[in-house]
Amino acid sequence: MEKQGLKVWSKEEISTLYHKPLIELIFEAAKVHRKYNDPREVQISKLLSIKTDGCPEDCGYCPQAARYHTNIEGNSLMSVDEVVKLADQAKEMGSSRVCMGAAWRNVKDDADFDQVLEMVKSVNKMDMEVCCTLGMITENQAHRLADAGLYAYNHNLDSSEEYYKEIISTRGYQDRLQTIDNARKAKLTVCSGGIIGMGESDVDRISMLHTFSIMRPHPESVPINSLVAVEGTPLEEQSPVSIWDMVRMIATTRIVLPHSSVRLSAGRTNMNDEGQALCFLAGANSIFAGDKLLTTPNPEFNGDLELFNNLGLVPMKAYKKGDKPEINDRYKEKPNTSEKIKWSRPGHKIARNEEAKQVGKEKKIEASQKACKAK
Numbered sequence: 001m002e003k004q005g006l007k008v009w010s011k012e013e014i015s016t017l018y019h020k021p022l023i024e025l026i027f028e029a030a031k032v033h034r035k036y037n038d039p040r041e042v043q044i045s046k047l048l049s050i051k052t053d054g055c056p057e058d059c060g061y062c063p064q065a066a067r068y069h070t071n072i073e074g075n076s077l078m079s080v081d082e083v084v085k086l087a088d089q090a091k092e093m094g095s096s097r098v099c100m101g102a103a104w105r106n107v108k109d110d111a112d113f114d115q116v117l118e119m120v121k122s123v124n125k126m127d128m129e130v131c132c133t134l135g136m137i138t139e140n141q142a143h144r145l146a147d148a149g150l151y152a153y154n155h156n157l158d159s160s161e162e163y164y165k166e167i168i169s170t171r172g173y174q175d176r177l178q179t180i181d182n183a184r185k186a187k188l189t190v191c192s193g194g195i196i197g198m199g200e201s202d203v204d205r206i207s208m209l210h211t212f213s214i215m216r217p218h219p220e221s222v223p224i225n226s227l228v229a230v231e232g233t234p235l236e237e238q239s240p241v242s243i244w245d246m247v248r249m250i251a252t253t254r255i256v257l258p259h260s261s262v263r264l265s266a267g268r269t270n271m272n273d274e275g276q277a278l279c280f281l282a283g284a285n286s287i288f289a290g291d292k293l294l295t296t297p298n299p300e301f302n303g304d305l306e307l308f309n310n311l312g313l314v315p316m317k318a319y320k321k322g323d324k325p326e327i328n329d330r331y332k333e334k335p336n337t338s339e340k341i342k343w344s345r346p347g348h349k350i351a352r353n354e355e356a357k358q359v360g361k362e363k364k365i366e367a368s369q370k371a372c373k374a375k
């Protein structure tokens with residue numbers, strides 16, 4: 001069965017695919033990849049953390065959550081000039097897309113948002129695809145971003161609806177879907193993916209892919225991350241995902257979402273070149289470049305260049321899959337105040353998140369006591 005020209009997948013069908021012998025799954029995914037994409041083209045994207053740390057949310061995997069005690073360096077919102085400079089450097093190195101991330105629960109209609117809108121406009125003028133990941137956004141905010149020249153809005157589903165509650169308690173899955181819907185209403189392209197290796201089951205991975213598969217249109221961009229377990233976060237003790245799981249997830253995503261850019265995202269430092277080559281063969285057609293992915297390590301540029309040369313891959317140009325957005329000065333207009341923001345805050349608690357919060361508090365007290373004694 002098809003809907004809007006896209007196959008309607010049942011969870012059972014996705015499960016059958018996911019559990020195929022890997023060698024056959026890769027072959028099938030490679031065929032689909034060749035049918036809908038140029039298999040030699042891989043987009044290089046630059047992820048910029050424009051505002052790091054101090055986030056009020058409790059995502060169990062995230063070192064930027066204020067409640068956990070991690071050793072990352074925070075920064076307040078970058079200036080427009082800094083962003084332009086970094087985007088320019090990334091463009092020199094072959095990036096055709098810039099994704100700007102701010103550690104916020106949701107966007108507020110304040111001076112910081114005005115500054116982000118100026119960043120979007122400036123990077124758009126550099127002929128690069130601009131993506132933002134700023135937390136939850138209203139429809140009005142999505143329109144303002146679109147008017148400033150934003151190409152894509154990123155809002156990951158992370159996992160299945162069922163497993164989401166085990167990872168994050170400060171917002172619900174429906175809030176995620178609402179933000180994606182708001183981005184769609186503003187005609188932004190959608191970037192939404194997940195993280196594997198958080199303790200979820202295969203059923204959760206399949207369920208998340210099913211949620212993407214029933215969206216019309218499909219998200220244009222689907223990052224697949226493998227967890228980078230950071231000390232101090234509730235998930236610090238998770239074992240790394242095997243490369244076989246990563247290839248299986250990428251191949252299944254490629255078949256279920258044939259037109260989407262499947263992005264091989266966090267976790268590449270744990271993969272060797274051969275493993276990454278299998279991911280490209282199975283349909284991955286984007287990587288993030290630079291030695292950091294928001295706050296976690298990422299392979300160095302020269303290593304990526306060598307890998308591209310060895311495999312005969314070429315960087316994808318900007319706007320290969322969509323038109324460059326026009327800038328409309330409406331983005332400066334004040335927000336529609338009649339719009340009601342109703343983001344939920346579910347009441348449930350996640351024991352391991354609470355524990356990590358407590359340990360973080362104790363560590364902070366210990367550190368300040370030591371500092372006092374040293375004076």
Ligand code: SF4
Nearest residue numbers: 055057059062065103
């Ligand atoms: S993932 Fe995003 S929303 Fe969650 S704690 Fe980190 S910065 Fe905040």
